[in-house]
Amino acid sequence: MSSPSVLVFATGGTIGMRETDAGLAPDPDFPEILEAIVSRICAPLGIASRVNHLLPAIDSANADSETAPKIARAVRARVRTHRPRGVVITHGTDTLAYTASRLAFELGDLGVPVIVTGSQLPHGAAGTDAIDNLTLAIRAAVRAAPGAPVSIAFGGGLFPAVRATKHDSVSLSAFRAELPLGAGPSGIPAAANPDDAPHAPARVLSFRLVPAVTAADLRAAAGGSPDGLVLECYGSGNGPTARPGMLGALHELCATIPVVAITQCTSGGVDLARYAVGRELQAAGVIDGSDLTIEAATSKLGFLLDRGHTGGELRALMEANLVGELRSAS
Template structure:
């Protein structure tokens, strides 16, 4: 007899957990123990579901590393009792949170699926029901009694993505997310189909490790035409700064003006790590391809390759927290850890 999967639903906040008071029009959170009242279809799923809600639901705009640790600890504390986890989260920062959780869980052997919605669960035209039902189905999906998904994913509007490859692209469309440099791990249509060859597999005979030390002494520096020396200098001289995610043009290009290069060099000499990511929606950083990135390569700036800004930020916090030695940091960052970059 096949064991029925046991799924833990974790509500952190966000639109998906809201219902509208039709007298006032105001949105308020609802008790997830009453989930079946709003989505009776869940009764038809072949799994047992339990839910946990954060004491105070968080608008995703207020997400931060402390709350990432809280979510990680809820999963860690319940890891052995459940076969899969579905995290309900506001869509605005879902790519940041899910990327961070992917780095925090090493040797993951169970699914952690993030989802949310653009409209509240009680709305007539809501996308919440489909996103939630399918996420639970994905978290329950097994092959010979073992989970099909063994990584952190994000499910939204019929597509299952590797979480640390995603970015939010639309505030109004139901198709709110994309994965610009990596194909979906699965799609929901008449049938639920997985691209099993793409799914990260845990190492054999390895145990789950949850890494909870994150260092957020970092900044995102977006390069733009006309950026001034004063702006770059003020950012790179922030007290206690340890890392910079620098969003450059195209395939990793930046100004070649002497003051710009010198400021970067001074920062690197102060042991500040600088990660070069493209501000394009998709594509790869290839330093040295154009003259405007040769200087960056010569300085020893770290290539983000085809990582997203959200994932670069999460990976930087994670690696700084792990206190990677300076002489290894560049090679570790440029190496795939959780499927977040495409290696050459």
């Protein structure tokens, strides 16, 4: 019987950089270095390994709406060919939580555990966290159940991708998850347009409410013609609906693109039926985002739009628990 194997798919980020006179920059020797690091981790575990790289590698600050779907397609192709026991994806930390959350939807039916990791310090830096994070990710990937949810391995912890966020720009424990996975996920729905020709990926933006916001600001948030908008509300889903023109602007937006409400709070969630102002948002057409994180909300909405879901079906799916990204309705 052959030994279990792990696929390590490197996409870029600090983990593959080195110090230069101009600051941190990609290390041209990293492909060979990563091969050696992965081999040293896997050998005592009796695990075979294969290392692939996304070309060109990306600085995660430059990630866009196509980045995560591109990674997902590449991983699916390699899993079909090599049939690994688990997959580890290395990624820059700036947008790691966004990519990992999108991959939780894209690869939710992969049948192979997927762990996303990276590092705060380059692989060759003194005190680097790269080796520890890679070791944790590889161990988790080959030991998790085949249907385990996509997770982030970082700073000694494992976090569900759809609940995680980067909360610290310096600490080696940069990620956390305030809430556990929602119980009883229904799974990834069939695509509404599986036979359609390829199209540009949906662009989903977010807009954070602050006391000075006006209706003109809200309209301006959609000035670049995004495909969806996540509205970061106060508390349990409140906003300045008494502000002149605000409700009218919301009605206009919701008639054009899906708008999803989430809370600015780190825990809890939205309940648009709780307050009168929340009900006004709901009446305008805003979708209740429950306790979705900003990363999960933008990722989920983009994923569903890319798969052709619209209208009432889109609303129902956004409010449903697909892969543990939100609390199930009681």
